[in-house]
Amino acid sequence: MALAYPQPSDELVFFVNGRKVTERQADPEELLLYYLRKKLRLSGTKYGCGVGGCGACTVMISTYDPVAKQIQHHPANSCLLPICSLHGAAVTTVEGVGSIKARIHPIQERLAKCHGSQCGFCTPGMVMSIYALLRNHVRPSMEQIISALDGNLCRCTGYRPIIDSCMSFVGEPTCCQLRGTGQCCLDKEECVCTSSTEGQIHSGLCNPEEFPSMDPTQEFIFPPELMRMAQEQQKTTLVFRGKRTTWISPPSLKELLELKAKYPNAPLVVGNTSVGLKKNHHDTYHPIILHPVRIPEMHVVSSTNNGLVIGAACCLAQLRNILMEAVAKLPQEKTKIYQALLQHLRTLAGEQIRSMASLGGHIVSRGSTWDLNPILSVGKSVLNLASEDGERQILLNDQFLAGCENADLKAKEVVVSVLIPYSLKDDFISAFRQAGSQKNAFSIVNSGMRVLFNPGTDTIVDLSILYGGIGSTTISARKSCKKLIGRQWNDQMLNEACRLVREEIFLPPSAQGGKVEYRRTLLVSFLFRFYLEVLHGLYQMYPFRYAELSQKRMSALGLLQSGVPQGVQIYQMRCDVDPGQSPQDPVGRPIMHQSGIKHATGEAVYIDDIRPVDGELSLAVVTSIKAHAKIISIDALEALQVPGVVDVVTARDIPGENGKDEQAYAEDKVICVGQIICAVVAESLTQAKCGAEKVKIVYEDLEPVLTIEDAIKHNSYITEEKKIEKGDIEKGFKSADEIIEGELHIGGQEHFYLETNSVLVIPRVEDKEMDVYVSTQHVTDVQELVASALNLQSNKIMCHVKRVGGAFGGKITKPSLFAVVAAVAANKTGCPVRFALERNMDMLITGGRHPFFGKYKVGLMNDGRIIAADFQCYINGGCTKDESELVIEYIVLKVDNAYNIPNLRVRGHACKTNLPSNTAFSGFGFPQAGLFMEMCIVAVATQTGLPHEKVREINMYKGVNLTSFKEEFNAENLWKCWEECLDKSDYYNRKAMVEEFNTKNYWKKKGIAIIPMKFSVGFNATYFHQAGALIHIYIDGSVLVTHGGIELGQGIHTKMLQIVSRELKIPLSYIHFCETSTTTVPNGKYTAASVGTEINARAVQDACQILWKRLDPIRRDNPNGRWEDWISEAHKQSISLSATGYFKGYVTDMNWDTQKGHAFPYFLFGVACSEVEIDCLTGAHKNIRTDIIMDACFSINPAIDIGQIEGAFIQGVGLYTLEEIYFSPEGEQLTLGPDTYKIPAICDIPEQFRVYLLPNSRNSIAIYSSKGMGEAGFFLGSSVFFAIRDAVAAARKERGLPLDFTLSSPLTAEQIRMACADVFTEMIPKDKPGTYKPWAINVS
């Protein structure tokens, strides 16, 4: 219930980009991101997730401390930042850093020129994280830079170019001297671009000499007015009253305590990273919020005889700095707790969250997986509490963490500060955590452990062990610890401790979060590591009394942490660019992305950045909570009562067709959780969401089919079986020396494009015309579906796409449905409608990559030859057809990858289930098929005992050959790539080193794998490849280009400008691209399958050549004239200066009856070699090095193409090693944001990442001999999967375990740990499937 606060509302004053903002009616519920975007129209700051997990919304906050008289700058996630917390602060957004209009900042320029942006949606956030770092450290170290980017996700680039751009701030650029050869890289034929040493960037892909230097005097100064205000208001209570919530910021502890006494339920919001998250998830609201950041006592930092006292309002980044200073100053034995805390403070969240989240907030909100609490607790930290009734101290112990009434703070109390004690000489303290990713991921399990010995002995005097991530709070193995007091620190004690902990800490089989056996294993694995750390510590302290750890045991110590990534990119520039090529001709050169600077300044406009139009309404959808059910009724009465709600739209409001294959609005039945049932349109998004929550739907349950296994059982398929047969498999099996069989499961994948699906529909006044601005890969489909839904001809619907903030196949079919949903609402209300999905809704509704299940039977000869194979492939298509037929066809056609299997049968099935419909995703099924094939190779190598690379070589296509669909092709370049990769990666030497390492390290293993690839570019039908273009030359000589392709980040328009420049022989500066639109180029096919650029390029080239020819007579008459003269003359002679170009498409066909065809336009070969290290105790791994060779040196733009390879590779690493989608047994997706679904972050890329384009690899089919590289790098990410598998195999071999083990994808820490079976995996209890209801099910 709202409690009145007597004081009237104060004026909220803060600065944004040097300009004063005054809010008379500030709403405490308003968050900065939305305020910036909607109120201040600063749309450079992006929405990517709304939960602090992606960094797209990063801004810099500067504050003035009137007591210390200091200005502080820090990065922050504006999506979690209440505007009321900003009183007196200066906010800098990307627009304030620099703009094209004013001045581009060196960070922006370098990021763009180093090709650090593709779709550009993450770029403003990246700029802001680097900017905030540089405001605090003019010459940061590489470690600081990487740490500053921990909290920023990029789905496109693979991070390497972003790191490159930052390198230039560390040191001055110098030549790489070709890594020790002493030669200048620029003198070589090859162009070597490397970022291999700290502070150096040596790039043929960008030119560091062009970079303007940093000039700190150009930055905004902290507004003096705010300094004055901070001084004057030191003693003033600030009150901001909103509609529902009042925000009170008291200036003194006394006043805070009075307020807390008056409003005991009011939270103390500091960083809002916990309260804000809860609010997001549960829409809880607080009538009163107390903001205690101006209270000096809550910022103290002092040292006492017992330890450091740190104010509860200090943020975690400050805590890190304080502890680092203490560790540097104090004797080591006193700082063991601090070192343990620092270990976690390096990996906890991203720098933005670390700069916002407070120590007090962390302690009091005590999430189960919060990392610091177990350490603070074992370290016997003390909370200094205060209330109106006085002060007291309580221990931050397990009972406090469990919220036990007698150990907790009272409602009226606040934590003022925390005493973190010094450690003692005989203390040993360790911190452990294992998360899905090394950084910026919540722990799966964490732990703090401490033992105190009788001085000089190993007799336990005190022992504490706490675990997070096991129950709903951090829990203690208190009883176990008690029983171990008095024991010696030896192996018997360890065995006893493991037994006791297993008995005491119970994790039920259906525990939330799943991974139950893994989590149980971690409990004892951490304990074992602690045991060894202590033994090692004892030896170091008393080397004459305690034995040194054996080498085997030593290998269990130490964390796997990625170092600073380094990159090398080599392409054949000198050959690529013909010696006769004019210097003005940009083809083959690493031209910066046409929108690169705009990405970096935040001036690139995405759908939701389009300013509101008059009368615009916002739309929120109501989605099904059932996987399969009849809709009995929809009751919208209550929703319509919500203030601001204008209407509720259902399928009944569709005048025409309700979608094609998939319904836009469910009619009488729902077929998956997340299916759209109706939409609420309102004056604001908040009102629309509020209305949507009030719609009541009654369902009648029907039996759902969720998994591939279920679908097979129910004979539930989307299409008929797709089959290819080559040779005679029965004969093949008969002549085989051996036959092996196996299975593989591959999980699905979320696209996680940074820009969520968005559409803005604007009805025009006349003729029922409608403009649709939409983030799509397929404008024609949007146009068709909207027209048919509104019962109009397509010529009334104008679709526009300027750019898309990432798509990866996920925006081919789905945006059309969202456009229909919005268009029907716009048609019904007569108003413009904006529909921008929130991240969780986007992930819930859209589906992703198809989960895969494959069964193989392989006939092999003892020499490693595969002579027969029978494959059964299944994909989980979800509830509608979407692209599933194409995906299963591609799986069947591409499954042979690089291998010639003389007798092969492949059968493919697309299963129909009640999951959200899965759709296209980079590689279109090949990433699943290729992994499956490579799994068979591994099985053969295991069976024969031959090295994996030998089995690959034995079975690889050689010379001129026939594919499984009987098409002739030449495998010469496959072999060239293979040899080159073996050589460049120094494979055999490194393999020997890996083996050597493995003999010495029992608990850590390295693995290496080299994987070949035959990738087919394009589609298996000609008409998919058609493309159109329209080019206008204006009288001033400027050129406007349009074509049917869409900018998804792949640089399509940049390449088009390069092509026009070459064809018309004019500088790039003359040429402009505006937008892709159905009004200029009709009937475009979707931009996908790696051919979007080259097919549209052919259409553009065609148009250019038509125009060039028309200008022939004029050029002949005036050969020395300027372009402008020719154009002016042509106009005078009435020569048309506008032309359409058209490309009919590569001829491809596939005849499924004869199982023969020319299924794809051409092949692209590649090979990757990856090396990893795994931690057998936890399952963690680190990517050490990857070398990629791709046979595509005649790139139109090598910077773009290398960026595509790297980006796709890292997405592949995500699919195969990280990204897990979970579904509940009822079919509801449980992973709906970056907090639960981990895409690769900067810490996940290989420490050394090298990409080479194979010299002289011509392509007679595509324009200028180029090849489509959009997706090819993806599958090569599987080299990391197989390197991990290699490492696991080494562990298993040493442990005497069978080597024919199966692993599924993604190969996560959980799988790695459980496959490295040992005494600890053996000792944990196992649950019999079927005896409990699991938290999540396997749908593949």
Ligand SMILES: Cc1cc2nc3c(=O)[nH]c(=O)nc-3n(C[C@H](O)[C@H](O)[C@H](O)COP(=O)(O)OP(=O)(O)OC[C@H]3O[C@@H](n4cnc5c(N)ncnc54)[C@H](O)[C@@H]3O)c2cc1C
């Ligand atoms: C994207 C993201 C990633 C994260 N990753 C990690 C991670 O990897 N590891 C990890 O450990 N944690 C992680 N966290 C959690 C984070 O550590 C906590 O959310 C944070 O420490 C809470 O601090 P706050 O100041 O934001 O709390 P707020 O949200 O402001 O407050 C939280 C609660 O604490 C109470 N409170 C605050 N201060 C006091 C006080 N002085 N006295 C009494 N009560 C008080 C408030 O009343 C409120 O109930 C993550 C959070 C986010 C959003």
Ligand code: FES
């Ligand atoms: S939008 Fe704020 S972190 Fe993702």
Ligand code: FES
């Ligand atoms: S460029 Fe980073 S998400 Fe697209």
